[in-house]
Amino acid sequence: xxxxTQMEGPVTLSEEAFLTINCTYxxxxxxxxxxxxxxxxxxxxxxxKATKADDKGSNKGFEATYRKETTxxxxxxxxxxxxDSAVYFCALMWDDYKLSFGAGTTVTVRA
Amino acid sequence: NAGVTQTPKFQVLKTGxxxxxxxxxxxxHEYMSWYRQDPGMGLRLIHYSVGAGITDxxxxxxxxxVSRSTTEDFPLRLLSAAPSQTSVYFCATTGETGELFFxxxxxxxxx
Numbered sequence: 678x679x680x681x682t683q684m685e686g687p688v689t690l691s692e693e694a695f696l697t698i699n700c701t702y703x704x705x706x707x708x709x710x711x712x713x714x715x716x717x718x719x720x721x722x723x724x725x726k727a728t729k730a731d732d733k734g735s736n737k738g739f740e741a742t743y744r745k746e747t748t749x750x751x752x753x754x755x756x757x758x759x760x761d762s763a764v765y766f767c768a769l770m771w772d773d774y775k776l777s778f779g780a781g782t783t784v785t786v787r788a
Numbered sequence: 789n790a791g792v793t794q795t796p797k798f799q800v801l802k803t804g805x806x807x808x809x810x811x812x813x814x815x816x817h818e819y820m821s822w823y824r825q826d827p828g829m830g831l832r833l834i835h836y837s838v839g840a841g842i843t844d845x846x847x848x849x850x851x852x853x854v855s856r857s858t859t860e861d862f863p864l865r866l867l868s869a870a871p872s873q874t875s876v877y878f879c880a881t882t883g884e885t886g887e888l889f890f891x892x893x894x895x896x897x898x899x
Contacts, residue, residue, distance in 0.1 A: 720890030775836070
């Protein structure tokens, strides 16, 4: 089946630290891959996406590269801020807009 | 420009009661879906609709009904609430590029 496994949290970092959240997937075919972010008390919103192998998605200083050979889509940011504190979800899209989500990783950035 | 609006934001039910979570969108998207979010499990698809008059089951449909009489509205009905349905529920629409647009969520507690 189609599924996503992402690094369990919680993750606590200091401001300006490097953040990486691992995400691997299992899928038939070539799904699109997404990272969604959920700030406290809000719904999820799209952070970035990649639709084919070797694509790099980027937004707000975050990046993730679609690696078909390792079936991975790891999220990275070089220097986090307190405002990056949120829950991050990796997801893959299959079969006409259906999404499978990872369990989510809670990230807390301390000043 | 409301996007996706869910009501109510909070609800407490007793076991066996029924209720409807409302979802309305003004984005003119055909595809709508309902997810539930539980700790450590990410988001799981309950039901979805590819257009008015068409609905289908997702990953965890038991205990829930949906209907789609208009493009704008996609209510989720709990027929006889159970404690296992305590969760946060998100309604979403899907844009042409596959991006999901989420409502702010409805937190349901079943006692």
